[in-house]
Amino acid sequence: MDFSFTEEQLMIRDAARDFAQRELITDVIERDAGAIYPTQHVKRLAELGFLGMLVDMKYDGGGMDTVSYVLAMEEISKVDSSCSVIMSVNNSLVCWGLEQFGTEEQKRKYLPDLATGRKIGAFCLSEPEAGSDATSQRTTAEDKGDYYLLNGTKNWITNGGTASIYLVMAQTDVAKGHKGINCLIVEKDMPGFIVGAKEDKLGIRASDTHTLLFNDVKVPKENRIGEDGFGFTFAMKTLSGGRIGIASQALGIAAGAYELALDYAKTRKAFGKEISQHQAIQFKLADMATEIEAARLLIYKAAQIKDDHGNYDLASSMAKVFASEVAMKTTVEAVQIHGGYGFVKEYHVERLMRDAKITQIYEGTSEVQRIVIGRSILR
Numbered sequence: 001m002d003f004s005f006t007e008e009q010l011m012i013r014d015a016a017r018d019f020a021q022r023e024l025i026t027d028v029i030e031r032d033a034g035a036i037y038p039t040q041h042v043k044r045l046a047e048l049g050f051l052g053m054l055v056d057m058k059y060d061g062g063g064m065d066t067v068s069y070v071l072a073m074e075e076i077s078k079v080d081s082s083c084s085v086i087m088s089v090n091n092s093l094v095c096w097g098l099e100q101f102g103t104e105e106q107k108r109k110y111l112p113d114l115a116t117g118r119k120i121g122a123f124c125l126s127e128p129e130a131g132s133d134a135t136s137q138r139t140t141a142e143d144k145g146d147y148y149l150l151n152g153t154k155n156w157i158t159n160g161g162t163a164s165i166y167l168v169m170a171q172t173d174v175a176k177g178h179k180g181i182n183c184l185i186v187e188k189d190m191p192g193f194i195v196g197a198k199e200d201k202l203g204i205r206a207s208d209t210h211t212l213l214f215n216d217v218k219v220p221k222e223n224r225i226g227e228d229g230f231g232f233t234f235a236m237k238t239l240s241g242g243r244i245g246i247a248s249q250a251l252g253i254a255a256g257a258y259e260l261a262l263d264y265a266k267t268r269k270a271f272g273k274e275i276s277q278h279q280a281i282q283f284k285l286a287d288m289a290t291e292i293e294a295a296r297l298l299i300y301k302a303a304q305i306k307d308d309h310g311n312y313d314l315a316s317s318m319a320k321v322f323a324s325e326v327a328m329k330t331t332v333e334a335v336q337i338h339g340g341y342g343f344v345k346e347y348h349v350e351r352l353m354r355d356a357k358i359t360q361i362y363e364g365t366s367e368v369q370r371i372v373i374g375r376s377i378l379r
Contacts, residue, residue: 046117077252082206094121141170160210181231203354257334321369
């Protein structure tokens with residue numbers, strides 16, 4: 001078992017760290033407060049190759065492995081989870097799903113723009129009445145011969161307003177249940193497609209989360225991914241890989257909060273000495289460091305299994321449920337170590353605490369992860 005990284009992986013990690021610490025940090029507080037989309041930073045992500053990391057080079061992607069991807073995700077999430085979720089959705093869900101399951105024609109048409117950031121992608125599964133229960137799709141794709149007629153509503157869609165390419169899950173045959181769901185590639189300029197309200201969120205506030213409306217949108221048959229009825233399988237397999245990205249986001253949030261708390265504890269004095277010299281604070285920091293390292297190893301394992309083309313469903317669920325809960329616990333403790341300073345925006349940790357919560361919810365709640373884990377270990 002080799003715990004060392006390749007030279008290329010270390011270069012990718014360092015490039016992500018440099019970008020986060022030099023550029024993202026400069027306006028992250030203001031963008032969070034105003035819920036301002038990071039347009040220029042997303043352009044820089046594209047220039048650095050971080051929007052198509054996993055895509056084959058023949059489609060203008062980076063051709064990188066999953067381990068490199070999670071290293072970059074952690075570093076960017078230490079500073080700005082709004083940027084990292086934009087990056088995660090484009091990489092893990094949209095690009096990966098298209099490359100794995102799309103036709104050669106679909107890949108050549110869409111992947112080069114997505115991988116280079118000329119266009120951004122969105123993954124559209126959740127609905128007002130179908131969140132964790134993804135089989136209860138109300139959005140319909142009526143088969144009209146050479147096209148599908150798409151009607152319905154999607155919500156909580158990351159990149160909803162800024163994307164140009166949308167992977168939309170919809171029910172074609174209700175009688176077949178989840179085997180009657182298809183995934184359709186929808187382009188923003190298709191008539192009848194409306195971008196609805198932008199959400200005012202607790203955390204990841206600079207990311208672009210919208211409701212989407214489809215009113216008699218005609219989607220060509222050639223825009224279906226996979227065989228008829230493959231949509232649910234497509235969504236579940238894609239989300240399984242996406243959870244590795246969200247786990248690494250949670251890890252970054254936790255590690256970022258821990259590093260801030262550690263630095264603060266070394267300089268803040270109380271009762272005549274640095275608070276890091278008090279055992280109460282040392283125990284908090286020790287628990288944080290241990291749990292973060294455990295989360296990191298779970299994520300690396302899941303990423304390596306994916307790179308080795310093994311079944312990573314269990315590993316990714318374990319990584320996500322553990323890392324997201326470590327993120328929530330660590331950020332709360334980081335605020336506590338900062339005391340009153342932790343409660344104000346200037347010191348970053350309150351934002352990290354707000355950002356941490358969503359990692360327990362999106363791309364499968366912690367409860368859903370435990371269902372996946374339970375079913376897997378009881379087979």
